[in-house]
Amino acid sequence: MGLSVTFISGPRRSGKSALIQAMIHGLYKNEPHYIRLVKSGSDKHAAKPPAKPTEKCGVASARWMEYDDDQIFAILPEALSAIHKRDRYGSVVVEADADPTLRCAYPYDHRVFVMPLPASVRDVFRDTSHAARELQRVLDDTAAFASEIFGLFGRDRDDACDPSEERCDVTATQMRGFLYSPLGDELATRIQLQQPYHGLVESDVIVVNETVGQRSPDTEECMRRVARLLARLQGAGQRRSEMFICPITDKSADLDRQLLKALKPMCEGGK
Numbered sequence: 001m002g003l004s005v006t007f008i009s010g011p012r013r014s015g016k017s018a019l020i021q022a023m024i025h026g027l028y029k030n031e032p033h034y035i036r037l038v039k040s041g042s043d044k045h046a047a048k049p050p051a052k053p054t055e056k057c058g059v060a061s062a063r064w065m066e067y068d069d070d071q072i073f074a075i076l077p078e079a080l081s082a083i084h085k086r087d088r089y090g091s092v093v094v095e096a097d098a099d100p101t102l103r104c105a106y107p108y109d110h111r112v113f114v115m116p117l118p119a120s121v122r123d124v125f126r127d128t129s130h131a132a133r134e135l136q137r138v139l140d141d142t143a144a145f146a147s148e149i150f151g152l153f154g155r156d157r158d159d160a161c162d163p164s165e166e167r168c169d170v171t172a173t174q175m176r177g178f179l180y181s182p183l184g185d186e187l188a189t190r191i192q193l194q195q196p197y198h199g200l201v202e203s204d205v206i207v208v209n210e211t212v213g214q215r216s217p218d219t220e221e222c223m224r225r226v227a228r229l230l231a232r233l234q235g236a237g238q239r240r241s242e243m244f245i246c247p248i249t250d251k252s253a254d255l256d257r258q259l260l261k262a263l264k265p266m267c268e269g270g271k
Contacts, residue, residue, distance in 0.1 A: 002084065002089040002090075002107075002270040002271060003080060003083065003084050003087075003088075003089070003090055003091070003092055003270045004089075004090075004091045004109050004110070004117060004266070004268070004269055004270040004271075005080060005091075005092045005094060005106065005107065005108050005109050005110075005268075006091070006092070006093050006094065006108065006110040006111070006112065006266045007094045007102075007103075007106075007108040007110070007112070008020060008093060008094065008095050008096075008112045008114065009019045009095075009096045009097065009098055009099075009102065009103070009110045009112075009113060009114070009199050010097070010110070010111075010113050010115050010196075010199070011097065011098050011115060011116065011167055011196045011197075011261055012019070012097050012098075012112045012113035013116075013241065014055045014115050014116045014202065014212055014214065015072055015114050015116070015207070015209035015211065015248040016095050016114045017028055017095065017250075018211075018248050018250045019112070019114055019207060019247055019248050019255075020034070020093055021058075021250035021251075022110075022248070022249065022250050022251055022252040022255055023093070023252070023266075024059060024093075024104050024249070025058055025059040025250075025251070025252060025264055026252020026253065026255075026260070027260065027263055027264055027266075027267040028058075028091060029267065029269065030060075030090070030091065030166060030269055031058060031059050031060040032059060032090070032091035032092060032093050032256060032267070033059065033060050033061045033062075033063075033083050033087065033091070033092045033093070034061070034063070034092075034093055034095070035054075035063050035064075035065055035076075035079060035093070035094045035095070036060045036063070036064050036065065036095050037063075037065055037067060037068070037076070037094060037095070037096040037099075037102060038064065038066050038096075038097075039063070039066070039067060039068075039097075039099060040066045040067060040068050041104075049076065052091075060087060061078065061083070064102075065164065066247070072101055072102065072105045073105055074105050074258060076094075076105050077268065078094060083127060084104065087269040088270070089269055089271065090101070090269060090270060093268065094106075094108070097243050098195070098196035098197070098198075098199060099119060099241070100198060101149055101201050101212065103202065105197070109266075110204055110205075110265075110266040111147060111199070111202060111203040111204050111205075112203055112204065112205045112206075112207065112263070112266070113199050113200045113203035113205070113206045113207070114206075114207045114209060114267040115197065115200070115206070115207070115208055115209065115210040115212050116208075116209055116213030116216065116246070117208055117209065117212065117213030117219060118208075118213060118218070118219055118222045118223075119213060119214045119215070119218065119219060120216065120218045120222065121218050121221055121222045121225065123194070123222065124193060124194060124197050124200075124222055124225075124226065125193060125222070125225060126191070126192060126194055143217065144185055152170045152254045164225070176244045183216070192229070193229075194257075196246065198225070201233055202244070203241055204240075204241060204261070204262075204266075205241070205242050205243075205244070205262050205263060206226075206230075206241055206243040206244070207246070207248060207259065208242075208243065208246075208247055209245065209246075209247065210225065210245060210247045210248075211237040211247040211248055211249070212248075217258045223245065226243065227255065230243060237266075242262050244259040245254055247250075
């Protein structure tokens with residue numbers, strides 16, 4: 001597909017819309033198409049159109065799209081295909097709140113995560129007890145999933161595969177080995193983070209909006225922990241991310257120059 005699709009997500013009221021406005025008016029060479037994803041049944045509503053239409057809104061098209069978890073994997077690709085038919089090499093910016101379903105609903109070309117300035121480490125990271133419970137929940141869900149999938153090949157069927165072999169319990173050494181593997185590192189990383197911040201680790205650009213949130217003695221420690229987490233993932237050969245701590249306004253002239261430089265390649269259109 002020739003489209004260039006940028007996914008901009010993060011907690012509600014963190015500054016996503018202001019950042020998009022700044023990108024539209026200051027970075028996009030050609031007007032992008034805009035999609036706002038909103039979960040069905042939420043209290044979020046589309047903005048009312050102005051009484052007098054503006055001469056230039058800065059986008060080629062705009063769509064407010066409500067979705068359910070079981071629909072998004074179909075309706076989002078369909079919406080993008082419709083745009084592609086009209087604008088083969090166009091740009092699309094998709095805005096959404098922190099919903100884990102949306103992160104894997106489409107193979108986005110670029111990802112940006114916007115978050116408020118955290119007042120506490122606990123705003124972003126789980127404490128040890130909650131992280132341990134989340135790990136146990138993930139392991140239980142994985143075991144249930146494996147049981148259902150491999151249970152399709154029932155042991156009482158005539159054409160059953162070879163019986164599964166008995167395995168010893170996982171030792172502490174083996175568990176440490178798993179957690180230090182790329183898959184284990186990914187799992188451990190996500191378990192550390194509060195759910196709304198899972199999208200942080202897979203984004204190309206993370207913007208910490210200084211105009212939203214409250215600075216406290218814990219803020220710097222939280223930011224150091226986020227930076228260490230990103231460095232660890234980069235060291236494991238995963239996606240390289242850049243983090244910027246700066247105010248966000250809807251004017252590109254007010255944004256950090258290095259942030260603009262990082263965002264600019266996302267605004268150049270498809271190929």
